[in-house]
Amino acid sequence: MAEEKKIRLAFPAKRTHGEQVFPSPADGETVAENPPVLVWLPPVPEQGDLSGVKFRYHCAVTNTQGQEVFACDTGSTAVCIDGPLEPGEYTWDVTVPEYGTARGKQRFTVPEDAVSWQRPGVEDVLAGLPAERPRHLFTKKEIPAILASHNEELEVLKRNIAQAYLDGLPERPMFHTDESALPYREYFGRFRDFCDRNLVACSLGYALLGDEKAGAFAKKLFLHLCDWNPEGPCALYPALWGDEVGLSCARCFPAVFDLLYPLLSEKERLYAGAAVAAYALQCEKRIDAQNYELNPGNSHTGRLPAYLGEAALVLWGCGICPEDVLKKWLEKALGIYNGIFLYYGGADGSWAEGTFYSTSYTKWYLPFFSAVYRYSGCTFLERPFFRNYARFLLHFAQPDHELHPFCDGYWCTPESAEWPGFFAQNPFRIYAGLSGLPEALEMERKLAVPGLFYLHLLDVFLPPVPAGSGAAAPVTDADAFRDAGFVSLHSDRTDPQRDLHLMARASKYGPGSHRQPDNGSFHLFCGGTALLCPSGYFGRECASTHHMKWYNTTKAHNAILIDGIGQSYLDYRHTGKILSCGIEADGSRKAVLDLSESYPMLEKWVRTLTVADGHTAVIEDTVIAENAVTVTYALHTMSEPQPCGEGFAVERGGKQMEVIPAPGQFISRSFSDTYDVDLNADVPEAYHVTMPQQYHVYFETEKKSVHHLRVVIKVK
Numbered sequence: 001m002a003e004e005k006k007i008r009l010a011f012p013a014k015r016t017h018g019e020q021v022f023p024s025p026a027d028g029e030t031v032a033e034n035p036p037v038l039v040w041l042p043p044v045p046e047q048g049d050l051s052g053v054k055f056r057y058h059c060a061v062t063n064t065q066g067q068e069v070f071a072c073d074t075g076s077t078a079v080c081i082d083g084p085l086e087p088g089e090y091t092w093d094v095t096v097p098e099y100g101t102a103r104g105k106q107r108f109t110v111p112e113d114a115v116s117w118q119r120p121g122v123e124d125v126l127a128g129l130p131a132e133r134p135r136h137l138f139t140k141k142e143i144p145a146i147l148a149s150h151n152e153e154l155e156v157l158k159r160n161i162a163q164a165y166l167d168g169l170p171e172r173p174m175f176h177t178d179e180s181a182l183p184y185r186e187y188f189g190r191f192r193d194f195c196d197r198n199l200v201a202c203s204l205g206y207a208l209l210g211d212e213k214a215g216a217f218a219k220k221l222f223l224h225l226c227d228w229n230p231e232g233p234c235a236l237y238p239a240l241w242g243d244e245v246g247l248s249c250a251r252c253f254p255a256v257f258d259l260l261y262p263l264l265s266e267k268e269r270l271y272a273g274a275a276v277a278a279y280a281l282q283c284e285k286r287i288d289a290q291n292y293e294l295n296p297g298n299s300h301t302g303r304l305p306a307y308l309g310e311a312a313l314v315l316w317g318c319g320i321c322p323e324d325v326l327k328k329w330l331e332k333a334l335g336i337y338n339g340i341f342l343y344y345g346g347a348d349g350s351w352a353e354g355t356f357y358s359t360s361y362t363k364w365y366l367p368f369f370s371a372v373y374r375y376s377g378c379t380f381l382e383r384p385f386f387r388n389y390a391r392f393l394l395h396f397a398q399p400d401h402e403l404h405p406f407c408d409g410y411w412c413t414p415e416s417a418e419w420p421g422f423f424a425q426n427p428f429r430i431y432a433g434l435s436g437l438p439e440a441l442e443m444e445r446k447l448a449v450p451g452l453f454y455l456h457l458l459d460v461f462l463p464p465v466p467a468g469s470g471a472a473a474p475v476t477d478a479d480a481f482r483d484a485g486f487v488s489l490h491s492d493r494t495d496p497q498r499d500l501h502l503m504a505r506a507s508k509y510g511p512g513s514h515r516q517p518d519n520g521s522f523h524l525f526c527g528g529t530a531l532l533c534p535s536g537y538f539g540r541e542c543a544s545t546h547h548m549k550w551y552n553t554t555k556a557h558n559a560i561l562i563d564g565i566g567q568s569y570l571d572y573r574h575t576g577k578i579l580s581c582g583i584e585a586d587g588s589r590k591a592v593l594d595l596s597e598s599y600p601m602l603e604k605w606v607r608t609l610t611v612a613d614g615h616t617a618v619i620e621d622t623v624i625a626e627n628a629v630t631v632t633y634a635l636h637t638m639s640e641p642q643p644c645g646e647g648f649a650v651e652r653g654g655k656q657m658e659v660i661p662a663p664g665q666f667i668s669r670s671f672s673d674t675y676d677v678d679l680n681a682d683v684p685e686a687y688h689v690t691m692p693q694q695y696h697v698y699f700e701t702e703k704k705s706v707h708h709l710r711v712v713i714k715v716k
Contacts, residue, residue, distance in 0.1 A: 007050060007713035009043035009096060011103035016041075018512040018572030019290075019297030021340055023080070025092070025108035032347035032384040034114035035081035036069075037339045040094050042077055042294065055099075061085075061092045074393045077294050078339050080119060086224055101707030105400055115470065117382035119338040122331045128375030129316060133261035134207050136254065136371055137313050142463045144206060152449040153460055154209070160453050161205045161214045162199035169224050176233040176241045185541040186687070188244035189419070192455060195225065195248040197421075200457045203259040208461060219263050222256050225249065226275040234278055236304075248281040249496060254310040255367060255458055273320040280311030280329060292336065296343040299353065299361070299513055302383030305341070306365035309333030312369055333368065337380050344509075345371060346483020349388025349472065352509040354407025355396045359424035362389060366430060366459040366554060373465060381434055381465055390435035390443075391472045392481060393427055395488035396503070399447065400496060400528040402638075402653070406486070406505050406521070408514040408532055408542065408551075411691070414450070418538075418689075421454025429459060478589040478611075480581035485519075487581045489589035491614040500715055501525040501551070502617050504609055506593035510567075511552070514542075517567030519576035520595040520607050520680050521557035526715045529653035535636035535694045537679060545681040554634075556674070559595075560605070560623070561632035567598045574598040579606070588612045601625060615716055621709040628703040633711070634668065635697045637658065641671060647711075648697055655715060659697075662710040666699040 015022065024039045025031050034328040038059055044050075054075055061070040061081065069090070070081050089109050095102040130139060138146060147154065170191060174181035182190070199221050206215030221707050228234050236246030253276045257264075264272060283304040290301050312330040315321050324707055344352040344361065353359030373379040380386070397404060404410055404423070412418060414425040426447040432440035453460060485507025491500035504522035511517035516534070524532040524655040536551025538544060554566025567574040576598055581591040596604045604624040611617050637653035646666065647659040673695050680688040701707055 007048045007099070008046040009050075009099045010046050011043045011094070011099040011101070012041050013382035015572070015693070016044075017295075018510060019295045021343065022508070023298055023572045024352065025106070027106040028108070030109045030111055031114055034084045034087075034110050036085075036108065036110070037078060037080050038092060038094075039078045039340055040103060043096060043099075043103075052352075055096050056427075058095045058097055059092070060095075064089050075223045080339055084116045085110050087114070107116050111685075113470075115382060116385050118378045120334060120376040120380075122327055123336070124376035124378060125313070125372055126316065126327075126375075128377070130375075131317060133476050133572050134258045136310065137367055137458065137461065138207075138463055146461050146463065147208065150461060156200055156449055156451070156453055157205060157208075157457075157460075159451070160197065160201035160457070161211065162218060163452060164202050164214075164221075167193060167198055169221060170194040172228055173233045173241075173245060177379070184242050184244075188242065188248075191245050192248055192420075194221065195252050196455050197453065197457065199225070199256055201453065202222070203256045203518045204457065204461060206263070207259040208226055208296065210601060215260065216461055217265050218256065220258055222253075222260060222272060225253075226272050230275060230278040230282070233410050236282040237289070245283065246279065247300065247303065249275075250283055250307045251364065251423045252458075253279060254307065258314040260324065263696065269318065273315055276315060279307050280315075283308040283311070284329060287332065287336075287370050293340060296340055297513065299344070299357065302343060305333045305336040306368040309368045310371070313368075334372070335370075337365070341386055341704060344484070345385045345389070346481070347384035347388065348481050348483045349385055349390070349392040350481030350484030350486055351389075351392065352407075352507060353514045354410065354468060355393075355404040356409030356412050356423050357514050358389075358392070358408060359397065359427035360422050360456070362427070363424055364455045364461055366406040366462065370459075370462045370465060374463065375628055379466060381430075386431065387434045387436075387470060390428055390431040390437055390440035391475055391479075392486075393431070394437070394439055394443070394475050395479060395481075396486065397427055398496075398528065399443075401501075401525055402526075402528055402530040403523075403533050405503060405523045405534055406518065407516065408538065408547075411537060421456060424456050425450045425454060426456075430462070430465055433465070433467055434472075437475065439475060440472075440484050476554065476583065478581055478583045478591070480591065482578050485576060485578065487578060487591040487593070487609070489581075489591060489609060489611040491589070491611050495614075496664040497527045498614055499525075499527060500611055500617060502589075502609055502611050502613050503672075504591065504593060504607070506578050506595060506607075508575050508577065509570040510574045510598075511569045512572050516552055516557060517554045517569045517571075517574060517598075518557035518559055519567060519574065519598040520593060520605065521554075521559040522609055522619065523558065524657070524713060524715075526550055526655045526657070527653070529655050530638055531650060531652060531655060531692075531715065532713075534558070535696060536675065537691045539679050539681075540683045540687050541702075544683065546675065546677050546679050549681075550675045550677040553676075555632075556634075556636070558635050560621070561634065562599055562601050562623075562629050563627070564632065565601070601629070615714060617713040617715070619709075619711045619713070621707065623707040623709070625705050627698045628705050630703050631701045631707050631709070633699040633701075633709065635699075636699070637695050638692060640673070640695055641697050643669075643671075658714045660712045660714065661699060662712075665701065665707075665709055666700050668700045670698045670700075672696040672698075 202214040202218035205211040428444035432444035539546040579592040641648040
């Protein structure tokens, strides 16, 4: 070690890969929570190798008088300050005393209105955990109130139970050994019907309605799934053949085990509980292998802390796992939700991976959150993201909108046969109440009762959660969600049939995972009809050839190419930021985005978007390069464009749009109705998919080092 201490360390100023945590509070940041969580990147050696070395840090916070108000020594790269700070300005620093290395002081401000909440601990939760069953989603004494307040949802549940009987039992997965068997993609989609839908529905029917037939079927189905080797094609980690089956089992088994507990014999409890424990252990191994505290940017791993915590709660007192193991699992889950979580979500309620993914990823942890609140009296839902999420949904998840940009799955709907229920059938459930926004509460009522519940049944019958101590910010016609990097401009949200809605992305989350290289891309709707939209799909599945080589390119979006080159899906540093967003003195809605970091070959790209009235949107671009470059200006639509002057016109859904470039700024214009990579490229014919047609328009400039572009869009 003496030799190692001679190695000079340096704290990195920026992240080094796209799944790494964002350090916070950032220098100059005004925090939304009090106390804030302090998160930093570990130092790296200026030379030599320190892989495997665990650093000990000293973290300290001082006020403006230079007084130390918090200090700790830790081996972690994230700490929770143990108590709220007085409103005011602070500095904080992190050092590695053993190596004489300091990151450097950074400033942050705690405002008067920062949200203060009590973080639950392991003993807090276990002290309130009852011995009776069920105890996870609800208790027996909570059932009458749930039944009285969920009449319509219970009728849907009964239809789900009837569907489960029709479906019967699933076949074991054989995609790992039999080429003629149902392939992985098709299998796990169907498996969700049996596990996430049918198994959960029948278990709920037994616990809530006393339906013995549903309980007997759920028990048979549960034990049938427990018979399958959790280390094989059903594994969550290591995922040798894909992890989706394992994700469903890890998610549903704890709740089902608890709901069916009275029906299971002692041997069956030990057997089924062992399956719950096996998946929990895989959750723990995957979280640890990723070093989740430092690298939380894997969307699948982001689901697992809740499943780990749920397993600990339902297995407590069963004799299946030692108590110290269950405490360790619960402590790990609570530590993540008390600290660095959320990664993709921000205090303003936005979700970096877009609407489609947000509606599911804000559901996975709700059963765990509910249990923690009921047994500790502390709720994670006090955190700012959760009260503001409905506000984000009101802009980007309107059910009457034809599409829901951005990110993967923008074309999917809750009833979509492609991914049924993954776009949550009621994303406003729970979050509308937390927000206190009348519009959100109305939307929750509007979406309450579908024909069938598809994927998210576990949060439907949860006991009420507290509304919290504050409400979301009001929704306006020009809102910026800076945490995830989205802007939303409306001509008039109170008139949804004629509302001109322009949205764009400029995000610190560069491309990668379920995000495209599309910073600066914008999309236009009128009355919910998509007039300008993204282009491309998954195809048969996520990561298909079309998905990776078309949809995950800038050319597929309403952005620009420089000398034919766009942003790189492989470069997380291709980012953007929102410079301003609001309603101007003349009543226009306006946002200014800086996308310069997304184009290393440019000195500057700033895009200004304006909704001037209910009929006009204006897009203005300033592009500056050291050398002369050609700008390709891409636009995409769902209806065939017709040449019109130097621009084009589109008619769709009774709306007429005309795109009018400033005269003479483009030297060519081309139209296409095909992708550069076919939708079904490299897919066996038996699994070809058909998706709605899309059209592409490309304008091109002459070579210049400075471009000032202006495009007016008229809609009637």
